[in-house]
Amino acid sequence: MSKQYMNIFERITKQKVPVIIFGAGYAGQVILNTCIDHNVEIAAFCDNKKNYSGQFMLGHRIIHSSELHDLFPEAIFIISAADINDVVIQLNDLHYSQWHAGGDILKFAEIGKHKYDTEFSFLDYAVSTCIQCHDAYQSPDKLFLRSVDIVITEKCSMRCKDCSNLMQYYEKPVNYDAAELTASLESFFSHIDQVNEFRVIGGEPFMNKHISETIDWLNNQEKVGRVIIYTNGTILPKGQTLECLKNKKVMMMITDYDELSKNHDRLIGTLDEHNIEYHTDKAQNWTDCASIKEHNRSIESQKEVFKNCCAKCLFTIMDGKFYRCPFSAHVDKLRATPLYEDDYVDLLSSSKELGHKIKEFIFNKDYLNSCDYCVGRFLSDKKITPGIQVSEPLKFKQYS
Ligand code: SF4
Ligand code: SF4
Known part of the structure; x- marks a missing residue:
């Protein structure tokens, strides 16, 4: 397994605070399964869509961003939303400073290993979109x-x-x-x-x-x-x-x-x-x-x-x-x-x-x-x- 991949998980788990995946779409689901496969415990999903709130995704509760502070005053986030820039701004506004780009995890994820309720090509598209967007966010010299x-x-x-x-x-x-x-x-x-x-x-x-x-x-x-x-x-x-x-x-x-x-x-x-x-x-x-x-x-x-x-x-x-x-x-x-x-x-x-x-x-x-x-x-x-x-x-x- 890639060293870079292990480093991300080590950095996440050594914080000893709840880990939340921000974005309850398909990229988030692949990140969840990858984390579980590597013994990283996920506390919940968070999403801005109100109608997702209270639902469960692959056995994990989805909370709305407005509930974050009450439920998780301290947390570390793995961002799975493609629009990472918006999420980082939102987390800053909510006074959370610890986050990781989910695209870095998805690069090494085995997306065919688990079952999802969509066709493989669409899942692959969602995952590669997330990876590209997160890579670009981390290379700000590119427009x-x-x-x-x-x-x-x-x-x-x-x-x-x-x-x-x-x-x-x-x-x-x-x-x-x-x-x-x-x-x-x-x-x-x-x-x-x-x-x-x-x-x-x-x-x-x-x-x-x-x-x-x-x-x-x-x-x-x-x-x-x-x-x-x-x-x-x-x-x-x-x-x-x-x-x-x-x-x-x-x-x-x-x-x-x-x-x-x-x-x-x-x-x-x-x-x-x-x-x-x-x-x-x-x-x-x-x-x-x-x-x-x-x-x-x-x-x-x-x-x-x-x-x-x-x-x-x-x-x-x-x-x-x-x-x-x-x-x-x-x-x-x-x-x-x-x-x-x-x-x-x-x-x-x-x-x-x-x-x-x-x-x-x-x-x-x-x-x-x-x-x-x-x-x-x-x-x-x-x-x-x-x-x-x-x-x-x-x-x-x-x-x-
Ligand atoms: S079908 Fe045509 S009119 Fe209807 S939402 Fe799409 S673009 Fe608009
Ligand atoms: S950016 Fe402004 S004009 Fe465009 S949809 Fe939103 S509120 Fe409407």
Whole structure:
């Protein structure tokens, strides 16, 4: 066994305080089993998702982060959440100073040794995402992003009332031009070292007939780890589109809306036939986050909303601009807010300062003007019924 691996466990156990795994996802489960295999006792999981609280994962209780101080005034944490930066800040705020990057344990974990309730490829994807993100966090000289979305179309084959990408508001949705998408990506990658996963989204991305040009570009970009395509299971990819999905970097994420996803089973058949990796999940965990309304919050309370919002790092490239989250991208495109030039970086500008602007936008933003028009997305939010359809675009106040 690796010495480095043993050192981590020695450092953890010699503290003689409860050990908590922060993040109750699949990476956390693999870390738990690896710890148990090496006689490291885990006291509990901790997670920010309120609905996990009180549940048990592989026989270990999950507590909410708000319960930490009462239950474990002293603890050492193994972080399994990919967004390690956010967790470290949160632990500091809670006055915990001892933590380890779970990615360092996962590098040596035997993930096939235990059983998990998902397919091996998805488990492997969750584990490698965690490893990459934790490595990058520990090499701050690299400009690394865990995940970036690129919106290739405003069109969708469904119109969900609570779509967090605000498709329900578009009167005349359009596809984005492949050459312009490539120009945005080229500009972006001239300033970024690595993106763990690039998510190709819409609307429904297969509505854009030229999707393969963007996917091929991402497949050939060595700074991109995985290319993830989100689909609602209504459209079957064919021809060039199907071809580009065969690249080993690609994984399809299918949201299953039951009878609305009318080609779900045929899509899975096609993906199986061509050995294309996919993961399918029922539509779930939706929150009421898609209404557009000016709240007139103070700057301080906008900062508070931003700080606690779980979407603030859902970096999104759309129509030549780089945004912090899909809400701010779409309210800008819809002109559902006044024009706020501070809320994005124009990737197609010829500014010599572009690299600096992107860096500042990623690391030094503490709120967006568009946060004032948004309810925010918080892990403790009540869940709502997903996928309710509306027949007409929803109305909103438009600014000139
Ligand atoms: S399927 Fe629904 S949630 Fe998904 S992009 Fe389309 S409208 Fe939005
Ligand atoms: S609160 Fe701000 S960061 Fe969060 S989704 Fe809304 S606009 Fe985006």
